[in-house]
Amino acid sequence: MNSGSLRSPWCVRVYTIVAASILACTFNATAAPVRIAFEPMMIKGPMNAPVTLVEFSDYQ
Amino acid sequence: MLDEYDGRVRLVFRDFPLPSHDLAVAAHEAARCAGAQQRYWPYHDRLFGEQPRFQRDDLIRYARDLGLDREGFTRCLDSHAEQAAVLASREEGRALGVTSTPTFMVNGSTLVGAQPVEAFRQAINEALRKAPR
Numbered sequence: 459m460n461s462g463s464l465r466s467p468w469c470v471r472v473y474t475i476v477a478a479s480i481l482a483c484t485f486n487a488t489a490a491p492v493r494i495a496f497e498p499m500m501i502k503g504p505m506n507a508p509v510t511l512v513e514f515s516d517y518q
Numbered sequence: 519m520l521d522e523y524d525g526r527v528r529l530v531f532r533d534f535p536l537p538s539h540d541l542a543v544a545a546h547e548a549a550r551c552a553g554a555q556q557r558y559w560p561y562h563d564r565l566f567g568e569q570p571r572f573q574r575d576d577l578i579r580y581a582r583d584l585g586l587d588r589e590g591f592t593r594c595l596d597s598h599a600e601q602a603a604v605l606a607s608r609e610e611g612r613a614l615g616v617t618s619t620p621t622f623m624v625n626g627s628t629l630v631g632a633q634p635v636e637a638f639r640q641a642i643n644e645a646l647r648k649a650p651r
Contacts, residue, residue: 503520514614515619516542
């Protein structure tokens with residue numbers, strides 16, 4: 459197995475870029491919207507869920 | 519909580535390795551390497567269960583335990599192929615005002631630090647009330 463086959467397929471990466479362009483999360487009511495990247499492998503739950511819970515965490 | 523809300527909530531995990539944690543970036547890279555083999559969440563859960571044992575050999579052992587292709591995983595880890603994505607995630611967090619972990623955002627409302635389950639329920643319920651139907 460070469461290293462290329464272990465990476466996300468190109469279609470997923472393109473999808474990620476497209477999704478990132480349409481998903482925005484506002485830090486608070488007055489701040490300008492800040493985009494959050496949208497990486498399918500790091501998401502649990504349905505794509506059309508009305509609520510998105512974003513977790514920024516550190517494993518260590 | 520995702521089960522409790524039955525399809526109305528999705529969780530988006532973002533990397534935010536703290537600079538003071540010298541093994542954290544590698545751990546986040548390792549999780550993404552596991553994700554390249556469709557095992558992101560099992561590896562993610564294993565890392566939280568093994569804190570702070572994140573030396574290279576530990577990370578490879580967790581991959582092996584989860585049945586990942588060891589050679590491919592090790593190549594990914596050693597090449598730091600996922601490092602740029604991890605660091606970009608941290609920068610994204612900083613741009614949003616994140617300074618500590620964990621930090622949560624529920625449709626834009628921020629919760630900082632370990633919070634009781636009830637705090638999440640309150641934030642999610644509020645977000646559901648405001649969400650377009």
